[in-house]
Amino acid sequence: MSIHQSAIAHLFSLFSNDAIEHIQQLPQSGGDRVYFRIFTSTQQTYIATVNNFVKENEAFFYCTAHFKHIGAPVPTIFIKNDEGTIYIQEDFGDQSLLAILEQEGPTDAVQLLYKKSLKALAHLQIKGAVGFDYDNCITSKVFGKQAILSDLLYFKYYFLDTLKLPYDKEQLGAAFEVLSNYLHEADYQFFMYRDFQSRNIMIKNGEPYFIDYQGGMMGALQYDVASLLWQAKAHLNDDWKHDLFKYYRDCVAELLPTPIDAHRFESQYNGFVLIRLLQVLGAYGFRGLFERKAHFLTSIPMALENLRSFMQHYRIGIDVPELEKVLNAITTDDVIHRFKPIRATKETPLVVHIKSFSFLKSGYPKNVSDNGGGFVFDCRGILNPGRIEQHKKETGRDKPVQIYLQEKTRMEEFLAGVYSVVDIAVEDYIQRNFEVLEVNFGCTGGQHRSVYAADALARHLKNKYGVATTIKHIEQNFDN
Structure with missing residues (x-):
């Protein structure tokens, strides 16, 4: 057993008398957390997490307890060590919403899972915001102007500037300022999940369960639905995006005490779609171009095609010409092709x-x-x-x-x-x-x-x- 596995086994023994058959390390995600699955003699399984970023763990503990109280579909945390670096939680299995979409395609059954997820999201965002103490957030308490600007600069430094394309830095900075002001004033500020994507939605017995919400903060409702529906790897078609957004908007309307302005809600949603697409490109640039992780490099063309589709069919309701110029420049065929790695074929002799x-x-x-x-x-x-x-x-x-x-x-x-x-x-x-x-x-x-x-x-x-x-x-x- 590794040091981590020994520590997990000891912690588990304080929670349960079940014998551990083995502990399996799971593939690591983009963060520094290391996950393990515990297999027991009673056929029960559990997830153990090792993470030395204690503040992140404490945010997860607080959010989980708070969301459990309102009946949101989040895991039960069974035990954590005194240092707060290892904890054992409920196991929802291996089937994420993304995995099911990739296996089954865009079927009616998969669309139903999306709808269930969006309904549960609206509940978590709105009901979960009541009494939520944002002092427990990892970084910012609010996804306000500064956080929005940070996402835009993340895109600029880790993706845009690597392309070495000419642009007016002063005008682009002004465009960032206009866009961040516009979205900072968005209505409907509640709990924002921040990373609500189909990989973080686990499906067990036909129902969705949420993980990785500890990075949340106060923010606009539309950001999370934009994250889910415009996830590049999911590649949802426009009809699905439209129908699922409308369904989510209806779920929100049922939970709010006053009617929503549908036109304004959608216009602001488009702005958050753009922010999310640029934030993702920044993340792919950092993980792929700087850290040289193949998974993120191969995701860049999909993200660019996603952005191009958005630029062709949607408007954000404000005038930011230099930003539009830049986004049109980075979504040309030539730029997208630059990130598509050469692939071997059956005829490749190498x-x-x-x-x-x-x-x-x-x-x-x-x-x-x-x-x-x-x-x-x-x-x-x-x-x-x-x-x-x-x-x-x-x-x-x-x-x-x-x-x-x-x-x-x-x-x-x-x-x-x-x-x-x-x-x-x-x-x-x-x-x-x-x-x-x-x-x-x-x-x-x-x-x-x-x-x-x-x-x-x-x-x-x-x-x-x-x-x-x-x-x-x-x-x-x-x-x-």
């Missing part, structure tokens, strides 16, 4: 051969490609888990070693640099129909760091390019 080796035992692998193309990366600058007694007999394919490398070393930073260099070669080789590229990772024993890095690169290349790879771990005597 195979990337990836090896791990030991500098002390086998030395540099012999290059067998005709063109001699390839790389050797030295992993010895990364802390060696092999020096720790409990990891000595494990390899880079064992979970405890992987967790150590992810949390205790600069391995992810190292790999981001590797991806940047190797990606250039892979794209060039695909275009030129080269057949072989070799990438080798060496460390002291060829057991921990090099094995982990080789497997990570193979996953990256498969996800981003769909290119064929082989893996050989020389010292471990296993392939694949």
